[in-house]
Amino acid sequence: MPLLELRNIYKAFGGLQAISNVSLTVNEGEIVSVIGPNGAGKSTLFNLITGVYKPDRGDIIFQGERINGLTPDQVTKKGIARTFQNLRLFTHLSVLDNILIPQHHRLKSSWLAAVLRTPRYVREEEEMKKIALEKLSFFGPRLMSFRLHQPVYVLSYANRRRTEMARAMATGAKLLLLDEPSAGMNPKETKEITQIIRRFRDEGGYTIVLVEHKMNLVGEISDRVVVLDYGVKIAEGDYKDVVNDPQVIEAYLGRREE
Amino acid sequence: MRDYLLTLLSVGLAALALYFLTVSEGTSGLLSALTLIFIWGIAAISLNLINGQLGILSLGHHGFMLIGGYVTALLMLPARERRPFRTRLLSDWARNHLDLDKWLRGLGLDALANSIDAKFIIALFIAGLAAALLGIIVGAPSLRLKGDYLAIVTFGFGEIIRLLPNAPEVAAFTNGPLGIKGIPGNAGNIWWTFLALLLVLWFFSRLKFSSYGRAFEGIREDEIAAEAMGVNLAYHKILAFTISAFFAGVSGGLYASYLQSVDTQTFNFFVTFFLLVAISLGGLGSITGALLGTAIVVLVRVYGGFLEQPNPAWVGYLSGAVLMLAAFAFSAYIRKARRLRPVIEPKHFIFGAVGAVLLVITIAFFKQPWMQQTVQFFGMRKMLLAVILILIMIYRREGVMGRAEFSWKLIIGPREDIPTDEQRKQDAWLSNPDLNPGLKEDGDDDASA
Incomplete structure (x- = not known):
């Protein structure tokens, strides 16, 4: 049984379809990276999982239990915790x-x-x-x-x-959602964070989903990479396969004018 | 353990000092000022739980205090004050049945009913419960709002509660605008309010330094993060609101008993305003600060009378001169302490100049009749309070105490947040590659990567 499963999630803000038909499974002990250009819906995806937003359609299943519609504190009690892109400490x-x-x-x-x-x-x-x-x-x-x-x-x-x-x-969560854990860190600190995330899994037994822009970090630790673009999942798989996927390259760099 | 003993010792000393005050002559003014500080201190500390620790601006505190005051008044009213000509708007039912004395005797607790102090404790507790119940009723719908909107709603509810006793239907319980007079004046005895304040201090400091207190402060710091960390916002907000309302009710009961009367003007909006000034002065979020701020405000109000006395005009000129020169010197002192250049800001010479001119005028025209004639400034107390508030807001916006709490560790140590030399060394070792060769290798790796 997968630890976290998203089934055909849709979320729109007014006329903007932020997430459409995204499905995702995260197994226990995995490190999954979600990447994508700015505005691709990565943070929205996190907010949907943690209950900040409610999905318009689709199910979010955590440890075999439907958790969409729960408030953020209830989601946290179920065992999903997150960090924020721009720190939100007390x-x-x-x-x-x-x-x-x-x-x-x-x-x-x-x-x-x-x-x-x-x-x-x-x-x-x-x-x-x-x-x-x-x-x-x-x-x-x-x-x-x-x-x-x-x-x-x-x-x-x-x-x-x-x-x-x-x-x-x-x-006390089992699943950690890390929103850009290395944002604003120098290369040395990024490297330390990379090791720490790996230790989270190996020593702490956490499952990790992270949103990250630093590709070397993503490539180094991810078991699986999911690419979002305009709210649609355009690729999923091994880091090497994903970064060579023509669709992903197009999303990041644009199409070459013929 | 040391801190515990020190606290006990200082409470004992305070009690001893109070005892000497009560037995010596001519201290009734000071004692009533202290009583006021204790009563308002309880209210300020309870408001501080919402406004300071939970970070929600609530302006309805006077409503909760009023409920406490009226409930205490009704329950405690002695039989002779219940006669119809005294309380002619009160319904017969309320007159005959809302009586703690009868309730206790009905339960066969004559021993309690014979002691007015025991009755007072029970009445205060019921007053607190009534206010807390109202806190839930007000809080549950309104706490979904945030910021200014919530402030307006709480203010509205506070005013509704305050004006309700005047309504004819409710007057059957409250005696309408006439208010209730002849309440036993237990709280006029300073030991009552002193013990109540000690209890409140104990309760709120225990609450603040518990897991629940931390959750409240987490909500204040960042609501979204607190919710994401599993803090149930609605539950904790209503909990804090209810606890705060309970103690507001208790302080209202104490105040009604101190005045021996209560009506709708006893607890008007200025009560909340006064409490807000007190906790902003002392430091939002600090229990010590709330008490300190209340003490400042009450003392200015009670002992500021000399400012409003008639005086010869030269006294006014001279004090103006002294104030201006003091402000000039103070600015220079602050700038020097903060190592700002130039030490005297050019603009601040205005203060010095005005002060000097006033001083010269005072000396030069001292003999003139217009300098000797008597003048009187009314409202100087309130102005002084306002000036204090302005100065605090300019120079120390977080209030006298800030968010800090009085503790023995703060005064005589050990301060856990200040590193010892040992810790400093270890910290340097962790981050400095010259001291820690292991770190250097890592650093080289990074440079090549």
């Missing part, structure tokens, strides 16, 4: 708080128990802190010591990206 909160908030939905204690600090709540809170540190350790010790208590706005851009990825992991 800027004035500390790094630790940023990683604790996504675990809030798993809290079983009521708010009154939280105020009274019942033993169960204290235990849950400790568990949350442990998970937070565990997720941050994916990125080495740089966020672990004093930066843990610093507000996010003092962090460097790369550290913010890392924090956002740790935050997505902390939701």
